[in-house]
Amino acid sequence: MANQLSKEERRQRREQRRKDQNKQAKSWLREWADALLFAFVAALIIRTFFFEAYRIPTPSMEKTLMTGDFLIVSKMSYGPRTPMVIGIPFTNIYMPGFVLPWVRLPGLGEVERNDIVVFNYPIDLAPVAAKTNYVKRSVGVPGDTLRIDDNQLFVNGDRAQSFPGIQKTYEVQVRNRVRLSAAKVKAAGGTLYRSQQPGRYRINMNDQVAETIRQWPEVTNVELFVLPDGFNEYDRRRFSFSSGFVNHHHLPTTVVPFKGQTVTLTPENYHVYENIITRYEGNNVGRNGDQFTINGEQTNQYTIQQDYYFMMGDNRDNSEDSRFWGFVPQTHVVGKAGMIYFSWDAERWLPRFDRLLNFIHD
Structure with a gap:
């Protein structure tokens, strides 16, 4: 058909x-x-130049930031850095021995005193962008004069501003044959550690909790725990601002280095500036007694090439920070902690719903 x-x-x-x-x-x-x-590509651009996610792995910023908080970090606040290394995006894998020329693009402002800042851990042995991310409070900005007396921070001669999240260790004494309840302390907002002396406890807490516990009938005395000046709590190989070992409850008067500052190097102060001159600003330094040679030139004068910051954790007695390893170079600043978008309580295996989508206030 x-x-x-x-x-x-x-x-x-x-x-x-x-x-x-x-x-x-x-x-x-x-x-x-x-x-x-x-x-x-859009996610890579956003992560590189605008925002990056960051997780709080340690309690060094508690109670301001909790272990298990997930942050949005604003790179625009201080200016994003162009890529520094070649690697696999969204991983820590990079090509060793190869560093790209880079610049910091204009940002919305500079790091201000008491900002909560994410930065690359300065003394890591890696290219800057490949170093571990840390988050601390910038208690000292370039040119500030700092000192710590009996575990109290002073900035430019005045006692540093206090914040509700800042915790320190207090010694609490109770009446004879009375035991302090750890659950009661926790409910008040502190963390109890039993002291070796009978009737005396050490509690990590903020000033407001200390005042509350001071009113309890079983408590006879509450005072800030302070290491004796000169107490060698850590080994002598670590960074020190004073006499070769760390005592984070005491810090002699120290100026936070700033770009253009000229310092006179001496055997007594070289430990303060050694990392700055050699590690962060790439100079070769030789010493012969009290004489210094910088890049082949004999001189005891050095001019700082960039700004630096002094960072401290809000959990003051449970934080390794600038008191232990020195200043943070401006090149290592990543961004400003902006918002907690999620928080996970590993002890209860539950989200902390009250912390979700909370903006971080300095």
Whole structure:
């Protein structure tokens, strides 16, 4: 019959349908691939120049930031850095021994005193951007004069501003044959550690909790715990601002280095500036008694090439910070902690719903 299709025509139509189906599938896959590529590039640009996620791994900022908090860090606040290394995006894998020329782009402002800042851990042995991320409070900005007396921080001669999240260790004495309840202390907002002396406890807490516990009938005395000046709590190989060992409850008067500052190097103060001159600003230094040679030139004068910051954790007696390893160079600043977008309580295996989407206030 004339209207009947021949076998060849039917075959050609089936072949055409298969081609059309394959074409539609390829078009669908191409659309998805384009969308995924666009999302990947957009996420990479956002992470590099605008915002980055960060997780709090340690209690050094409690109670301001809790272990298990997930932060959004604003790189725009202080200016994003162009890429420094070549590596696999969204991982810590990078090409060793190869560092890109980089610059810091203009930001919304400078690091201000008491900002909560994410930065690269200065004394890591890696390219700057590949170093571990730390988060602390910038208690000292370039040019500030700091000192710590009996575990109290002073900035430019005045006692440093206090914040509700700042915790310190207090010694609490109770009446004879009375035991202090750890659950009661925890409910008040502190963490109890039993002291070796009977009737005396050490509690990590903020000033407000200390005042509350001071009113308890079983408590006879509450005072700030202070290490004796000169107490060698840590080994002598660690960084020190004073006499070769760390005592984080005492710090002699120290000026936070700033760009353009000229310092006179002596055997007594070289430990303060050694990392700055050699590690962060790339100079070769030799010493012969009280004489210094910098890049082959004999001189005891050095001019600082960039700004530096003094960082401290809000959990003051449970934080390794600038009191232990020195200043943070401006090149190592990543961004400002902006918002807690999620928080996980590992003890209860539950989210901390009251912390979700909380903006971080200095």
